[in-house]
Amino acid sequence: MIRLGVNVDHVATVRQARGIDIPDPVEAALLAEQGGADGITVHLREDRRHIQDRDVELLRRKIRTKLNLEMAVTAEMVRYAGKLRPDDVCLVPERREELTTEGGLDVLAHKARVQEATEALQGKNIRVTLFVDPDERQIEACGEVGAHGVEIHTGRYCNVLDDRSREREEIARAASLARRLGLEVHGGHGLNYENVLPIARLPEIIELNIGHSIVARAIMVGMERAVNEMKELLRKARSKSFEG
Ligand code: PXP
Numbered sequence: 001m002i003r004l005g006v007n008v009d010h011v012a013t014v015r016q017a018r019g020i021d022i023p024d025p026v027e028a029a030l031l032a033e034q035g036g037a038d039g040i041t042v043h044l045r046e047d048r049r050h051i052q053d054r055d056v057e058l059l060r061r062k063i064r065t066k067l068n069l070e071m072a073v074t075a076e077m078v079r080y081a082g083k084l085r086p087d088d089v090c091l092v093p094e095r096r097e098e099l100t101t102e103g104g105l106d107v108l109a110h111k112a113r114v115q116e117a118t119e120a121l122q123g124k125n126i127r128v129t130l131f132v133d134p135d136e137r138q139i140e141a142c143g144e145v146g147a148h149g150v151e152i153h154t155g156r157y158c159n160v161l162d163d164r165s166r167e168r169e170e171i172a173r174a175a176s177l178a179r180r181l182g183l184e185v186h187g188g189h190g191l192n193y194e195n196v197l198p199i200a201r202l203p204e205i206i207e208l209n210i211g212h213s214i215v216a217r218a219i220m221v222g223m224e225r226a227v228n229e230m231k232e233l234l235r236k237a238r239s240k241s242f243e244g
Contacts, residue, residue, distance in 0.1 A: 002200055002234045003038035005068050005188075006227055007211025011218075012042075012050035025051065026058045028223050032214075033065055035227030039087075041209045043070035044077070046094055060084055068209065070131070073098070073110065073117045082124050089121050090151050090186075090209075092131045103189075104133035104153040107141040115145040122148065129186055134174035142183060149184030150174075151209065154199055158190030168198050175204040193217070193233060200237035208234070 011025040029040040040063050042051045059067055066087035071077040072094040081089050091114065093105045100106045107114050107130055118128045129149040132138040133156075142150045152174050157167035175185045185204045192213035200208060210230060217226035 002205060002238055003207040004036070004227070004231055004234055005039040005041040005186075005207055005209040006032040006037040006214055007041040007043070007070075007188075007209055008032065008215065009043050009050045009211055010215040012052070012055060016050055025055050026062060028215075028218070029059055029063055031223035032227045033063060035224035036231040037065060037227050039066040039068050039207070041068040041070060041090070041211070043092065044080070046072055046074070046077075056084060056086075060086065073105070073113055078117050078120050081121055081126060085124065086126060088127045088129060090129045090131050091117060100133045100135065100138065102133040102135075102153055102156045104135075104138060105131050107132055107138050107145065111141060111145060114141075118145050118147050122146070127184075129184065131188075134170045136174060136177055139174050139178050139181065139183070142178070143181035147183065149186060150178045151186040151188055151207075152178070152205075153189050154187050154191055155189040157199065158192070158195055164195070164198070168202075171199065172202050175202050179204040193230065196230070196233055197237050200234050 008025040008028045011023050011028040014023055044051050044056050068088040068090055069081055069086040070090045070092045073091050091105055093099045098106055121128050127148040129151045130142045130147045131151045133153050152171055157164050157171055160167055178185045186207040187199055187205050188209035191210045214226050214230055
């Protein structure tokens with residue numbers, strides 16, 4: 001069964017819009033777990049635009065699944081994660097110059113810095129995944145810097161509204177290369193209830209991190225049900241009888 005990491009950043013976005021203490025992303029995370037989330041993901045940004053230090057520290061103590069911290073490749077964040085000890089760290093770009101064309105981390109262009117951060121974090125028993133485009137050169141670079149895994153950026157696939165087969169094929173090729181290199185394969189960005197199935201059916205992908213669409217659905221039906229509906233889709237994607 002594929003794992004579902006629920007990203008609760010945008011619960012914090014709604015809170016920050018008012019500058020008060022509701023809605024609470026920690027409460028949302030606990031409800032997401034009740035709905036079947038296999039992990040909770042948050043991005044602690046340098047500008048603290050949504051998730052705050054307090055959220056991450058409370059999540060570390062309160063959640064029962066695993067904590068995946070998305071963060072920039074900076075010495076300050078590496079120190080922070082080293083103290084916090086999330087289960088996983090996903091290194092993501094925060095500045096324009098760290099981006100590749102589609103929006104993943106440019107591991108190729110920042111190899112030494114990414115390797116240094118990866119080694120420091122993995123030295124503290126934190127699994128490191130690198131958020132990269134479905135680009136074979138980037139995937140190879142992830143293998144070369146010694147990361148535990150990759151999170152393949154699914155944004156381009158999600159942006160296509162009609163025939164996404166070419167973009168899916170790109171992700172499939174990247175996932176299969178990553179697996180051959182011994183990397184664990186995750187995916188995320190832009191996935192929703194309508195576009196997730198073809199990605200969830202790729203056998204190499206063992207985890208999807210999904211945020212915005214689940215939080216948006218949760219506003220309408222509640223977090224527990226929104227997560228449960230996504231879990232059901234993932235279950236369907238991996239069931240033998242599924243033909244779609
Ligand atoms: N994975 C990574 C690395 C991300 O940065 C994000 C967005 O914060 C997501 C997954 C989730 O994307 P979305 O909110 O579009 O589901």
